[in-house]
Amino acid sequence: MMTVQDGENRALAWVRRLLQQTLAETPEDDPRHQALQDLLALAEEKGLEAGPLRLLLLLAALGRRYLRERFGPKAARKAGQAVFHLPVDLVASFLGVHRTTVWRWAAPLEEAGLIRSKTHVATAVRGGEAQNLNTGTVWAVRLKPGRARFEHGDLTHPWRDMAKDLEEGRTAFRVIYPKGKRRKKGDQTERLRPERVSLELLVKWTLGIREVPALDFLRPAPTENPTIEAAFLLAEMEAQDRPTVIDLLSERMAHELGDPHSRRFYAGLLWKVVEGKLSPHALVHAYHRARAAVREGYARRGGAFLQHLLEAAA
Structure with a gap:
């Protein structure tokens, strides 16, 4: 040692x-x-x-x-x-x-x-x-x-x-x-x-x-619109707040990645973070890269590109 x-x-x-x-x-x-x-x-x-x-x-x-x-x-x-x-x-x-x-x-x-x-x-x-x-x-x-x-x-x-x-x-x-x-x-x-x-x-x-x-905005309550960085706090969040926050966050991710019909996919990733099956750091990092790729026209399917990044980093 x-x-x-x-x-x-x-x-x-x-x-x-x-x-x-x-x-x-x-x-x-x-x-x-x-x-x-x-x-x-x-x-x-x-x-x-x-x-x-x-x-x-x-x-x-x-x-x-x-x-x-x-x-x-x-x-x-x-x-x-x-x-x-x-x-x-x-x-x-x-x-x-x-x-x-x-x-x-x-x-x-x-x-x-x-x-x-x-x-x-x-x-x-x-x-x-x-x-x-x-x-x-x-x-x-x-x-x-x-x-x-x-x-x-x-x-x-x-x-x-x-x-x-x-x-x-x-x-x-x-x-x-x-x-x-x-x-x-x-x-x-x-x-x-x-x-x-x-x-x-x-x-x-x-x-x-x-x-x-x-920061207050990184401690989402059901009435707030959380940012992706809230993924770092999901495991520590009150259990009754998690479903609402994940619902809001998955909707935001789907919207910003140009993938409005894939909310369940993003929600599934967030629940993996809660369960300890996915690192919040890996998800947040991959999300920012995918969002940048969509905005710059390098990727048309944000969800597929996000999944590719997560698999490559695993």
Whole structure:
């Protein structure tokens, strides 16, 4: 059985190997050469206590998970780098530091060519006016020796519908401060501590599943119109509420996938989630992919494509 120490030793060995192999392939007159030497010395001196190395390990772990969930295990094993979208505030929350510390740790990694990061901006219509909104950060991280690079499509890709997420409260701030940043306590204003997020939550956000804790609209009552993310709560829901919520949710899924005559099929999938026969993460992920395919014209039969995705992921 692997211990925590064993895991840390393996992680540090991977970092050293990546640094050593990348350094060996980098010409001495390349500015990255010195940055790689400095990181290797840091690994020898401080190990995983060094902030830049902690950040590198996290981004690499997220990159592998993103590739495996999105494209399959073979992609995660073969890829030289991964590119994904994730707000820096969530990265900071997981690491237990301020966002400025994340950028400070990222600087030597960028100098060494091991990562790239860029704020992603998208245009959205809010209040009848077009606005440029920062949706988060696009990250490129090396999984094998080489130089992290962005392609043009990485920065123009519609990673996020920011206007919709703002409207529904699906923001990094809501994850980190579910009860707000401050609260009144008598005559005083008390600053609340930020929540620490889990690795699984970060993975979901990279996949476009922007889960937020304790939001009212994710606790559906019979009179509400739940979103697909309510699938995460079906098993915990009051038994008397489930049939109504599943009925509403299956109707919504059928409508959004252009499959209005297949409500019973979608209801059956949701009941499998309740029974533990289907992962809610797998269903939500496949649903978002199927909905995008229908909207972009890649799939005409949303239900059949959803079933194909679920079978491929099983």
